[in-house]
Structure formats: structure tokens, C-alpha cells
Amino acid sequence: MMNKNVQTFLACDADYDVADTVLFGVPFDGTTSFRPGTRFGPSAIRNQSFGIETYSPYCGKDLADCRIFDGGDLELPFGNTEKALALTKSYTASVLADGKRFVMLGGEHLITLGAIRAVAELYPELEVIHLDAHTDLRDQYIGESLSHATVMRRVWELIGDGRLHQFGIRSGEKEEFEFAGQHTDMHKFDTQGFSHTIACLEGKPVYLSLDLDVLDPSIFCGTGTPEAGGLSFKELLETILQLHRLNIVGCDINELSPHYDQSGSSTAVACLLTREILLQIIK
Amino acid sequence: MMNKNVQTFLACDADYDVADTVLFGVPFDGTTSFRPGTRFGPSAIRNQSFGIETYSPYCGKDLADCRIFDGGDLELPFGNTEKALALTKSYTASVLADGKRFVMLGGEHLITLGAIRAVAELYPELEVIHLDAHTDLRDQYIGESLSHATVMRRVWELIGDGRLHQFGIRSGEKEEFEFAGQHTDMHKFDTQGFSHTIACLEGKPVYLSLDLDVLDPSIFCGTGTPEAGGLSFKELLETILQLHRLNIVGCDINELSPHYDQSGSSTAVACLLTREILLQIIK
Amino acid sequence: MMNKNVQTFLACDADYDVADTVLFGVPFDGTTSFRPGTRFGPSAIRNQSFGIETYSPYCGKDLADCRIFDGGDLELPFGNTEKALALTKSYTASVLADGKRFVMLGGEHLITLGAIRAVAELYPELEVIHLDAHTDLRDQYIGESLSHATVMRRVWELIGDGRLHQFGIRSGEKEEFEFAGQHTDMHKFDTQGFSHTIACLEGKPVYLSLDLDVLDPSIFCGTGTPEAGGLSFKELLETILQLHRLNIVGCDINELSPHYDQSGSSTAVACLLTREILLQIIK
Amino acid sequence: MMNKNVQTFLACDADYDVADTVLFGVPFDGTTSFRPGTRFGPSAIRNQSFGIETYSPYCGKDLADCRIFDGGDLELPFGNTEKALALTKSYTASVLADGKRFVMLGGEHLITLGAIRAVAELYPELEVIHLDAHTDLRDQYIGESLSHATVMRRVWELIGDGRLHQFGIRSGEKEEFEFAGQHTDMHKFDTQGFSHTIACLEGKPVYLSLDLDVLDPSIFCGTGTPEAGGLSFKELLETILQLHRLNIVGCDINELSPHYDQSGSSTAVACLLTREILLQIIK
Amino acid sequence: MMNKNVQTFLACDADYDVADTVLFGVPFDGTTSFRPGTRFGPSAIRNQSFGIETYSPYCGKDLADCRIFDGGDLELPFGNTEKALALTKSYTASVLADGKRFVMLGGEHLITLGAIRAVAELYPELEVIHLDAHTDLRDQYIGESLSHATVMRRVWELIGDGRLHQFGIRSGEKEEFEFAGQHTDMHKFDTQGFSHTIACLEGKPVYLSLDLDVLDPSIFCGTGTPEAGGLSFKELLETILQLHRLNIVGCDINELSPHYDQSGSSTAVACLLTREILLQIIK
């Protein structure tokens, strides 16, 4: 009767040893230039996950039937970006070394770099699917090379030309769009071509990075830099429901900023997407 | 000049005796498990109704031409679920006994049971249309049989197989969906088949239960348990604009939780739907 | 190094003399009947404009390549409607006299009258495009002839029959819709027919009045009188992307009320539309 | 059973004819220069009054034993300051003509002028007690003579030198403080001297104007122009508990702006003060 | 490295078996009549406890040196008041049976009855210290005998005359104050006499019930029924710092409603008081 107060995402209560999938949070928002607060994202997702069900009527599967460990949030230093990335890489690497998949909850988008540094070492042929409103392809941002606005440029440096598949992009500098034209597989505005990309990537190791601001602010206002003209929930859901065809070795869901989500509906969206992504990537 | 401070929904200022339709509120949220606050729904709808017009450009009718009595809110005990349902049934029964239709404003969804207990006694052949994100078909919820999560199971016990027509459902336990497969007429995710249902129900006594969370959170974030993937406003409006073909003997509009509606836009949606439903059901 | 703290809309930092376009704010909400606060609109748009980019992937142009002067906000008396309109007219007239175009940020919709009083003097053949949820065609409102609810009736008195092209209208009194049937070119509910109107107006002097509540509250909740059933962002964007075909001599963007925009996403929408409109009207 | 939905301040449900005291609201904020919203004050006070008791342990009296009529809110035009004042004066005059006292709920402070125009006609020897953070003694404000910032200058013009007793004042222009030194009985910062003033005014007709921002923002943050350094609740309460010694012929309680009172505690303070003032002025 | 995500109040991370004190939450607000939300109190206190230190400069002790088990929140049914009280009593009784003290975090004030039902069985000579703005001595409230407004009447029935020591009381019906005059030791408005009470109770088993609304709303706005005129933080702190002289066998801290605490400062106050009370009652 006298149990400890363990808090996990909905039904993700397996022990680490038996789990095949690890969920963990990286509450980092240190390079956020406009409105900070994504550090509160992971705990908001856990807390509000009890407002949805474990069963998905979309794919007919149930989280209660899975073996997922929720490792809580990494404890990070404040004001030291490099160290935060190093801790993220280290945790990710140990999960991979134990033969498990992972879903990382952000935090700001830069955390993706920490995870991919670990994943790309293990999988040199890594392909990355990037759903986002923003290009994130700047080389520098206000003099810094490590930033939410440069993260995909840094990822490209790790994986090389043609392996970064971007969808939903509708904001960036002119130079970033030109860079994308030469180096990445960018699909502007929506998810046209996603099925084709899925077909091409079957069998390869794939990392999925979902910046939730790819959604239209009508359905996802709880983020630091809302950009109108995004995907509807159903468009994004259709995309996610194809992911079981891929070998997703790791993924992240980032940029929920709960302070801008007074109603909790953005957090509810993030919870639902987390559930669906978990159900898709678990074999 | 020195009038009392009477507050009604937009233009619903007829005297009870001459009214053919009664609007009333049931500010009950006693079984809400996640985030309470629907008790404030009816008064929010009344207060904000003055932000919309009495005239509908959708159906060309005007509330100012109708005879509707707004009876205010029932006064309920707190912490006593059975008594709240009994008071709701009693008020409903007396309205029906006086030969009037009613629109009940919630409050949480359980209040539907109070109203249908009265309606089903008068109309043993009652058919129920249920618009909702959630199945609400659990038999028990945390050990309780009376709950917002069990309300439609209780309604089914009153009206029997095949008479519960559910639309927009996208959340529930696996067992609830299986139960629906055997006992109710469930249409998952959207309103496909609604016109056919309308055609089948013409001439029969019909009760309409509208849980506003059937709408997508993009247009209706002001509710305790937002569930992504719902109806757009226009989809729901098209559905409602068909209701004049039916004999609606009573209906409810529930689950607005104004504290999660910082902008007031969910409340504005509830006001508009209340106007359109009133204009549809009045003969 | 020690510069003054000049605040402008994104990249609108040209000097007045060299600018061909002037942006200015009119922080007036004196006749707002329901929920005031649009006075805070212009400064919210300026502050949050740094959350978007200067480059538009929609039209391929960049604000950084334009010469736009941001004149800040007019200083207005409080409680004196006529004087506020006179100051608005006077500022507008002087901009026009200097041979420049303008984009005026509201404030409530009545400010349109101040600007059009100046524009219509200069362009007697003026055509007006009006995007709005509301008819705004009352003759009087609570005994007043100058009101956000009467503004387009006053505009019609200035420009005459057939020159007021209304789109997206879905709220008003029965009499207003009847008036529109006789005197204005009203397109109810959506933007059907907009391309045709564009074709007809090519070459003529055109004023554009954009009441942001023409958008659906799902994407634009930050306004005093949200009205469900409106345009999606993409519908409105498609409309705006046609404006370069016209000779827009002045325009306004009004009714953002930041206090009802907790997440800032409505303000982000207003910023993006301001950018796109500027890029469309500049030759 | 089927009663109309009458809303009054706590227990103020007497009929007009038998009442000796009238409570009414003036939801006007048309000259508010900084942050509007006091128009919502009266209804917030009524709605939240049910969170306090009718009985006062401070004076041992009970509102349930009084005969008070709550007349609701005046219906005012928007954008027409003079007309709003005229309507306020007219209502006040008719209440006085019927031999009743009144408590007027604001709304912004300018409404005091409307009421005092009526009261001063009936009582040429009127004395005014003014509790406020601000001098309100400007002659003009942004070119206007009717403003929340000029209201006590206008009152002084009506009642003359030495009859305006100001307490708690801690904000104004240098010129206003100098004006006060010559023409009013100003007590800066606190309520020192209040008992003496009470003693001097016994037997005379007195009007009380309570601008709630006289309170420190710690206990009353829900106002448009909070000014630190104000009265504690207990200091103000002690002041009010002396009012039964006077012949208060009318009074107002103004400047609650509920949108800045997220917790409702400022509104609770306004409710309690309204109760105590009513209990003090009723004979 | 891969630990479970255990969440406790600041440093309360001892195992149950070695702990001498148990902290637990009762997230119940089922009889709240005005504004619900105290169910979110315990988790808000845990989450925000990391904003304060474990060390107290007031008493020189440190939570890190104590052995406290945080048992998380009880899982309660919704809408069934009697069952919630029974579960609270049962948990409390088992903690006492294991020879431990407890601090219970509410939730609404009614939960005190559940705990005292267990404590009073073990300690028939129990004395109760009750800090509150409200009398809570009604016999019935809207027809119910179990309510936040009747809880201390029910407690009095258990412990008898003269054993209920009430401080800070400033709101109630006239009849409640009269009842207190005959049956309880009530100190109105403040904590005068507290030291004397402490002296009288030394050596006896004492239960402390702290309704946080005893504090003035200036320092504690985050509660459902704020009542002006309360204790300052320092007044309450001085009271608490005397508690080590007593034998506190159990206590509760209740009525934090985080939704009315936008800034988090009320929650910070609750955290600090929880720390100080823990440090006082631990021997």
C-alpha cells in the first residue's frame, strides 16, 4: 500500500531491464531566443497523459500491452549548452548500447543534436525525417553555432547530403531555403511526398525529429514561435500512421511550451502524438 | 425604469407560461475526474451570448421571433451525485409535463442521465443521438457506476440496443469499442452516415446529447478533456442544420469549461451552437 | 554604439523621406461594446514580429529589400470618438500627400472610417474590399452613429452603391443583410468570387480593410468578438496573395486584441499577414 | 419553481418600492487611458459576492436584514462620454427623488462626476470624501476635460474650496499637489486625520467616492493603474467602520478591473467592502 | 543510472519503513461550492517545492536531516464523498498504527474529517487547533451534512466542547459565531491568545488543521474562497514556530487551489509552511 510516488507517461511503467523502448525528457531551453519555457514540456506531457486513453482507435494497439520504461527527465546544468548536449548524447548512447529504442521529449529543438550525435555514431547510414515549420538550417545565430535555429545544419554536417528529409517547412531566411535546395530533401508547406519518402527509407535506420510547431497554431498554440499555415492534426496523424513501415531507431518530440497552452489542448495533442508514435515504432 | 437584473441567454426572455421551449442550466461537475469547471458553463454561455446576433444567416431564422423561457440554473447540492441527478430529472419531467421542449446546458456529461431518465419515461421508444469524442460506455469508473465516463452505458440500459447513435467517437478503452460494436450504432471519428441516421429517425421522438468536445480542440479548447482529431466547426454545423427534420423532444449541450477558454472563443462557439440548435428544434 | 531604442515592425526601419510605404498604428477601441483591448494591438504586432522572418516563402520577396517607415502609434485622446477619427484622417492625408502608400494597424474597426475619409477625398472612384465576420452595416448602434458596428455603413455613405466588396460575412442583423442585398457586393461565409472581384478592380484605386475576425476563431481567437465558422488561414492567405494585381492605395488590419491571445498565436498570425500584405502592395 | 434568472449582489433582493437603498452599476471605462476593463467590474462583484457571507463579524449586522434593491447595470452608449455621464446623473437623480440612498459600482472613476452632478443639485452644502491613490485633479488630460484623471477637478468646480477631503493620495503631477494645497483637504499617503474629518462632517450631507486603487496592489491588484505604497485592507476597513457616524447620501466604489484579477481576490475585496459600506450607510 | 521517476516533496525521500513522518496528498474537492480546483494542490506543492531550500533559517533545521516518506496522493473516486472520507481515514489509521506522524496535503477542508476520524479513535483526549478564515461550523450546507462548510461542526461532534481552538476566523453566519460562543474556543480575526493555547495544550495529543485561507489574500490568493482581512505571513509563521512545544500527532494543510495562483507565489507560501511545519513536528 505504501508505494513511492512514481510518475510516468501513460502506462510506460515497465522496468528498464525488460523494456524494449525508453521514453525520457530533456528539459532544456537554453538557446531559445524568443520565448523560453519548453523545459516544462516533458513534465506537462506526463501529467496530462492521464487525460487520454492507452488504447488507440487509429491503429488498434494499446500502450498497456507494450514494455516501455519512462526514465524521467535528465538533470541538466543551466547556462552551459555544450554540457547539456553531452549529457543528452551520453544517455542516448547508453540506451542504444542496451539494444533499446527511444523517444526523447523536449525541450527545445537543439536537443536533437545531442541524440543524433549518439545515433549517427552507431548508424553511419542514418536517415533523418524532420517535421518542422522552420528550416533550422542557419550556420550561425547571433554569433552562436549551437542554437535551435542551427540544429539541422549541424545534423546535416553529421549525416551529409540528401539524408535530411524535411516536411512542412514554411519559415526561414532566403539563404536557408537555397541551402536546402542544394543539400537537403525539403518539402515546403506540407507533407506532400511523405509516402514516397517512406517507401525509399524502408529497411534503413531512421531518426524522426518532430518539432511540434509543424502543426498549425490553431491546433498547437503552445509553442514559443508559432508560425501560421501549418499542418492540421489529421494531416500529421496520417503521416505518423505510416511510420510502422520504417525502422525508427530513435526519435524526438519537441518544442511544447506549456505556459503558452492555457487550455492544455496543445499538451493533449502532444500526448496523443507521443502515444501514436510509441505504438508505431514498437515492433 | 427600475427593472430587476434578469439575465437570460440572448433573447430567451419569454415568460414560462407562453414559452414552447425552455432553456436551463445544470452547473454540475461532481464526477469530473481530470479538470473540473463545467459548473461555470451555463453562466458563461449566457453572459457571452450578447457577443453574437439573434439572427442566423445559416437558416434565416431569428431567436427574437421565438418564445423561449430561460429558467436559469438549477440549485444543486455539492458532493451528492444521486441527488443532483434526481433534481435534474424532476425539473425536466415538469417541463415535459407542461408540453414544452427543452435545451439543457451543462455541466458535465453525466447530467444527460438525469434528463433522459425523465424523457425515456414519457417516450419509451426514445432514440438518442450522441455527439462526443469519448465513448462514455464504461460500466464502472474508479469503482463508481455514475460518472461522466459511464453515462452512455447507463443511457443504453434505459433505451436498449440499437437506439444509441454515436458520432465523432475517437477515444475509449478497447472494451468500450467492442461493446459499441454489439450494442450501439457507433460512427467513429466523424459524422459519416449522419444524414442516413436522420432519415431513419424522422417522426420518432429523439433526444440529442452534444458533448462539445466532439469538436476539434483547435476550435473548442475550453473543455476538461480535449481530444485531438475532432470535427471542424463547419462539419458540426452541417450536422445541426439537419435537425429540423426530426422531432427533438429534448437535448443537452455540455462540457464547456470556461476556465480553459481564456480567449472566450470556445464559449462563443457554444453560444452559436445553442442558437442554431434552438432555431432547429423549434417548430 | 549608444543608439536610441527605436521599435519598428520587422525590418520597417527606413527613414520617412525615402520610404514609399508607411506603417502606423491607431490604438483606439473607444466604441468597442463587448470586450475592449484592441488598443494594444499595434504594439503587440511590433513586439512579436521578431518571431517571424523577413523573407516570405509564399511570394519569394523579403521585407529587408523594401523601404518602409514605421511611424509608431498615433497619440489619441480617450473618450472622444470624433477627435480620434479626425487625427486618423489627418495623419493618413499627410502620408498620401507625400505620395506614399500606407498600412494602418488597429485598433477597432471604426478607425477605417478615419482613413477612408482621407483616401476617398483623394480618390473619388475608390473601391473598398472588406474582409470581416460582421456586416458592420448598422445605421445606429445603441444610439450612436459612429461605432465599430456602423463603420461600413458610414463608408458606404462616402463611396456609394456597389463599391463595397464584402467577403467572409457571417454575422449581422437581418436588416443588415437586406441592406447589403441592395447596396453592397456581399459574399457571405467565405471568399468565393474573390478572384472575379480582383479582376474587376484591376487598375482602380482600392482600399483594403481586413478585420482579422474574418478568420475562424480556431486560428484567431485574439479578438473581442470571435465568431465561429470563419476562414482558415490558408483561405485568407490565398486571397492576399492575389493583391499584387491591384493598386492598393491604403489598407488597414484591425481588431487584434492581445489580451485574448494568451499564447501569442493570433498575434503571430497578424504579423505574418502584415508581412504578406506589405509585400503584396509594394510595387 | 420556474423563476426568472434574477442576479443581484448578495441579498440585495428587495423590490424597488420598499427599498431604502439602491445598488446599481455603471459599466463605463471610456476615458481609461492605460488599460481598460472596469466595465466588467459591477457584474464581477455581483457574481463573486456569493463567495462571502451576508453577516459581518466586524459590525455585527447582516445584509439579510436590510432592504436593498439591486438595479443592475445602466445601459450606456460606447464612445460618447457626455451621454454616459448624463444617463448616470439622471438615474441617480431619480433614486434621490424617491428618497433613497445609493451605492454606485464602477466602472472608471469619471462616473463619480455623473452622480455628484445630481447629488450636488439636491445638497448644495455637499461634502465629498475621496479615497484614492491618484490626485485626479488635472484640468485637462490629453486635451480632454472629462477624464478619469480630471474627475476630482470637475467635482471641485461643483462643490468649491475645502469640501473635498482626499486620503491615501500618492500619485499625481507636481501641479496637482500644489492645486490641492490651495483648494482641497488632501491627506497624502494614508488615512491620518480621517477620524478628525469624520468628526467635522457629522450631520452634513456627505458623498463618499472610493477608488479601490487607494488600496495597496498587494491586496488589490485588479485595477488598471496599480500604484504601490497604498493602504492595507485593515487600514481601509477601519476607515469604513466609522462611516455610520455620517449622513452618507450617496457613494461609489470604482476601478475594479476584473481581467487583472486572475485569482478573484481583488473582486473578493471589493465585495467585502461593498457589504461593509452598505451596512454602514443604512440607518 | 536508469532510475524511476519518483516525485516527492523536497527531500522527503526516505523509505516508508525507516520514516518517522509521512506526507501524503488527498486531492479531493468534491463538496467545493464556489470554485473547485484544490484537487491540484498536493501535486503543485510537490512540483514547486524545488524552488525553496531544505534548510530553514527560521529554526535552523534542515529537511535533509529528517526521515520523511512522501506517499504520493490517495486515489479517490469522484462524486462519492463518503467513500473519499473512508479512504482517507483508512490511510491515516494505518500510518498511525505504524507509529508515525503525518502531514496531509489537501484538497478541500472536508478531508480533515477523514483524518480526525482515525486520530480521534486512537486519542480520545484529542485537542484540535484550527486556523481558518471561515467558521466551518454549519450543521447543514445546501442540504448536505458533509461539506467544507460543515467540517468543523462534524469534528466538534467527535471531540466535544472546548477542544476545538479556532484562530483567524472572520467569516460565517451569525448562527455559527453564536455556536462557537457556546461550544468552541474561537479567536476572531487573528492569533491573539495562541501562545496561551500552546501553553495549555503542552503534553496533550494535538491535531493541527491549517486552512491556508486564514492568510490574507494579499499573500495567499490561490484559494477558492479568498476572504480579506487575514493573517500576514509573518503572523502565521510566528504561530507555527511555536508548534515544537506540542505533541502534534497529525496535521493537514489544505485549500491551495493552484489555478487561482497564476504567479505561483501562493504555492511557494504553501511549500514554505509545509517545510516549517514538518521541521516543527518532527522530534
Next chain:
Amino acid sequence: MMNKNVQTFLACDADYDVADTVLFGVPFDGTTSFRPGTRFGPSAIRNQSFGIETYSPYCGKDLADCRIFDGGDLELPFGNTEKALALTKSYTASVLADGKRFVMLGGEHLITLGAIRAVAELYPELEVIHLDAHTDLRDQYIGESLSHATVMRRVWELIGDGRLHQFGIRSGEKEEFEFAGQHTDMHKFDTQGFSHTIACLEGKPVYLSLDLDVLDPSIFCGTGTPEAGGLSFKELLETILQLHRLNIVGCDINELSPHYDQSGSSTAVACLLTREILLQIIK
């Protein structure tokens, strides 16, 4: 007429060259561990400063008579703490080199280190007055030596024993209080001894660091880490009104976090204190 939109703190509109005092903002919150947002502090203070007057009835002086330049906010990189401090030091040094005093608006408390690095180079005998709720004397915080929680330890390293005069301190680790006992002049809980300190420091170069959370949360809730038991506004004001006796060569006002100040009253407090400090330090 067509002026640029320059935004300054109330009346601080002198040109840099003629100014004797410089106001500037440092919108940095990169090491904030709990709740970020102080980056928005300086602009909130500027915007809301127009809600107060330029004239102080406390000291009889007027900002309109002073020559103060408002330099706006420093543009800082995100995620690079050292560079932010270097930019702060550089700006401060150039202001000092031009023979001017400064008031720096934070941002988080760490920015004090940037400024004092410049000031201490110029004034080796520098004394520092530190008003704060927190000791800020940790040597490391989560492995970092540059943090809001270590800032005063770093300052002590620059200025040495006995030159750091701390007031209002009521939160810290046991070790920090012990460190203070040996190395700083710490006054716990309140401002007792402040007049004596003033007397001792007359004639010496003094830096003032005001962490606004030294105030009680009742009057200043708008901060990331509210700590109950603080100074009242009047206590702090009395302290500040003695500053004219000192030679203040620079000062900062930090830790306003506007997102936690829904009502704006904390920002109003910050504005008033900024005005009073400016009026005190200008000769």
C-alpha cells in the same frame, strides 16, 4: 510630425551625450534554474512606466527635470553565458568611461557580475549593497560556477571580505549562511541596520544590487522564485529614500519576470522603484 517610434522609460529621453545617467536593459535569463522569463523584464518596465507619474511625492523631485539616456536592451547571444557577461561588462565600462552613472535593468541576477567586473576595475575600494531574498553565495550550482545562485560569491571574490552588505536574506543553504558569517555583512530577514550601513559607506564608491524578490511575494509575485517573508513595499521604499546620501556609481534592478505578473502590479512596483532610485542617485 513623422517621428521614429522611440521607446524609453518614463521621461528618460535625453541624448547620450548630454545625459549624466544611463538606463539600459540586459534581457538575460540563461542560468535561471526554475522558471525563466526575466528576459522580458526591461521591456515590461519601459512599457508600463507610463502608468506612473514622473513626479515623486516621496522626495519632491521629477524625472522630467533630469538628463537620463535610455539605451534600450543589449543584444545578447542565447546559450552562451560567458559572452553575455562580457557584453554586459563592456557596455558598463564604456558608460563609466564617459563619466556617467548607470541603472541596469535585468534580467536574472547573474548580470550583476558583468557590471561589477567593470565597476570594480575602476573602483578597487568598491562596496556593494545587496538586497535579496536569497544568499546567492553558492560556490557551484549544478556543477556551474556562473549562475544566479553563485553570483554574490563571484562578486565577493572580486571585492573581498566585509564589503558585501546583504539585507533581507531569508533563503539559502546552511553552508551559505555560515560563509556569510565569516565573509560578508549579512542582515537576515529585514533591513535592520541599513541606516548604520549608510552612515559607514558615505563618501565611498557604492554599487547597489536590488533583487526584487527581496520584496514579499504579496507585493511582488512577478518573479521566478518567490520566497515568502519578505519586505513590504514601504520598508524597501524607506531604504531607498536614504540612498541620496551615498555615492552610487552604478546599480541594477533585477529578477522581474513579467509572465508571472498577470495583473501588472509587480511591474508597476518595479517602475516606481526604478523612478525612485534614479531620483536618489542623480546629484
